[in-house]
Amino acid sequence: MFKTKTISRSSARDVRRDVQGLRALAVLAVLVFHIEKDWLPSGFTGVDMFLVISGFIITSMLLKQGDAVDWKLFYWARVRRIVPAYLVMLTLVTLLAAWMFLPPDFDIYQDSLGSALGFYSNFYFSDFGSYFAPASHELPLLHTWSLAIEMQFYLFFPLFFGLTPVRYRALALAFLIVVTLGYSQYQLLADQATHAYFSSIGRAGEFLIGALLAVLSLGRSWSIALATAAGGVGLVLLIAGFTVVDQGRFPGLWALLPCLGTALLIAARNGWINILLSHRAAVWVGGLSYSIYLWHWPLLAIYRYYTGAYELTWQATASIVSLTLILSVISLRWIETPARRLKLTPSGFGIAAAMVSVCALAMLASPHLGSGSQAEVPTAMARYAKPEEICHGRLVGNCVRGDKGLPPEALVIGDSHGAQLNYFFDVAGQAEGFSVKLITGSSCVPVPDFDVERIPDYAQEDCRNQIKAVQQALSDFKVIVLVGKWRWHFGSERFLGAISSFVSSSLASGKKVIVLAQIPMFDGNLLRARHFEALGLPAAVHQDPEWKNANLRIKELITKYPGAQFVDYSASAFFANAPFDHGELIYMDAHHLNEIGAKHYGRYAAPELARLLGDH
Structure with missing residues (x-):
């Protein structure tokens, strides 16, 4: 041998x-x-x-x-x-x-x-x-x-x-x-x-x-x-x-x-x-x-x-x-x-x-x-929107979602947890007859005085640009909607000061402020869990309890300001079987909805959302 x-x-x-x-x-x-x-x-x-x-x-x-x-x-x-x-x-x-x-x-x-x-x-x-x-x-x-x-x-x-x-x-x-x-x-x-x-x-x-x-x-x-x-x-x-x-x-x-x-x-x-x-x-x-x-x-x-x-x-x-x-x-x-x-x-x-x-x-x-045991993950399951069509980290067109034949009723500001709602607002707005302008940034809730230095280097310049875009757009809107991964942002005292100041000044100028709760978070990668189950491997999915604590904290902060509203769908029937809805995976990762989930979520929340935006 x-x-x-x-x-x-x-x-x-x-x-x-x-x-x-x-x-x-x-x-x-x-x-x-x-x-x-x-x-x-x-x-x-x-x-x-x-x-x-x-x-x-x-x-x-x-x-x-x-x-x-x-x-x-x-x-x-x-x-x-x-x-x-x-x-x-x-x-x-x-x-x-x-x-x-x-x-x-x-x-x-x-x-x-x-x-x-x-x-x-x-x-x-x-x-x-x-x-x-x-x-x-x-x-x-x-x-x-x-x-x-x-x-x-x-x-x-x-x-x-x-x-x-x-x-x-x-x-x-x-x-x-x-x-x-x-x-x-x-x-x-x-x-x-x-x-x-x-x-x-x-x-x-x-x-x-x-x-x-x-x-x-x-x-x-x-x-x-x-x-x-x-x-x-x-x-x-x-x-x-x-x-x-x-x-x-x-x-x-x-x-x-x-x-x-x-x-x-x-x-x-x-x-x-x-x-x-x-x-x-x-x-x-x-x-x-x-x-x-x-x-x-x-x-x-x-x-x-x-x-x-x-x-x-x-x-x-x-x-x-x-x-x-x-x-x-x-x-x-x-x-x-x-x-x-x-x-x-x-x-x-x-x-x-x-x-x-x-x-x-x-x-x-x-x-x-792997070709016999796995298929390519459907695009709609692996992302929350077409990146080239949304105002996430940059401005694309007029940033309007929903019924685009109508003038936008609200300015939606957020990080990637706001970006995941592009199709949410599309579906809800088209169903109930309203539109919004949506401006978001990676790891960044683009409000004035946001602590940009805290976020990853690759996102900082885009964050600053989105803050400028928000400042230019504020005067055109009577309703402001804030969305974020509150669990992460609440680790920063500077962020708490910035968001408090923004809510206070917006209310003082006669605007209505709505803050959306963070959606449920999970431990682990949900696309992988779906894949492992298809392979016959056990793949337990557990919720990360910290998102609940974050929602309690943001609620406590926001309710200090008369006129500000905290809206929480995280405990609603829609998320009862999360990360699935009617057998479909609605998350792209541990804490972002995918396109499928965003659309399902929009259909669920549309009636109340229309009432909230129209009641001002």
Whole structure:
């Protein structure tokens, strides 16, 4: 079957048990952090430990071979070490995602898959961002960014190292460490934290610290006392790196904590801490560390995609950790170990090509896996209106909804919870003979003095423009309707002041003010719940009780002003079976109605709405 190369006892002894223990510590830190951030606030620095270890090991290999490096064999060894298990993971995760993910989410997954296959996913995730995309903790291939950087390092570093004169290597490495870490710190100071985190250049310094350690420690050894002291300092640095580092200000100079800590522990090979790291259990976990890293994140991400929640139950945690270990043992025993023995011969290359072909065919066929069990989500179920037709974040036409042959009777102002009512007012207005003007913004209730700085950057300019549009339109209306996701806005004292001032001034100028309650909210993604039920998977839907508290607070605020009306349909018969109405899903996500829901809602509320708007 496989052409194998006998592993000599001397080469087996070259595997440092304490470094395997360090690998175990690194992967366990990452695993704990990814399960629950509060358990180990900076456990993500385990990745930086891996990078230092990789730099040290690769450079040590190059130093041992000296001028006799066989570059073909060197790169072949890197490929067979990383790619086989990586390809199997990508293939199986792709098949599972094709079955479980909604079509738009699988499209996003496929984009990330392409970058992962090309080992440039760090660039992909650095620029990744979409309002409609799954949350980052639901992206199964997010963890491939570090493997992409590792492969990029393996591609370019040996060439640099081989071309650098021996006597200048340490100096060159030290210079590059300063430059790359300085570049990373500059990105952080320039408010480019995401780019800094995924940067190949910024992370290169971490590999290079390991490389410099290999160069400086060649042929040198420390006394037990010095090794113990260095190991103690290294451990303190690692503990600090696991607990005090702010991810938003990382890596930069903060990366020195885990990197120098790791370097000191590698250098202190005879210290008592290294003896502990050489324990059989730590070495066993270290041997599985690559597979654990490969498998733990996709399992966590897909489970979180399924539940719609970041938090894990103890049962889920135990199941995912157990499954990660099982898959890791299988991967090491039947994929990684045989692959490492493959020689660069026609038969070895043929086996590798066959494996790649099988994985490629499976990935190419994956989109068809879901075609029999899922259909494209109907457009009317996945949005609340045609975005090009509504005045949400911008003005489109006259912004009138309802019976457009009649002058608008009210100005409706709101955030996306107002935007979801475009078809609501269309249906109600056409049924009862009225129209309204509807101006909304993303995360923004565009009233004067709204705290624009609180909302996401992408929405701020549009919010300011919509505030100006509202100010220009106010004098034309005697009725004002306010709609919002009150649960979110009530966290801001400035917003409470702005909305109070607006209601007060509107009433003082003789206007009628109507405030609509927030509609019921749910935990989880309702389109996904519908999809999972179609797949035969249990998908419980629960209401988020906080919307009720928000409605009580907005009601308390509004009823302080005589003449202002608070209108609450959230407890009406229409929402009795929410998120469904007569068997149809009426929500596009956890807190927005879809087109279907907006129209049904409009038909339900039309008579009372007409009375409210006309009674002034």
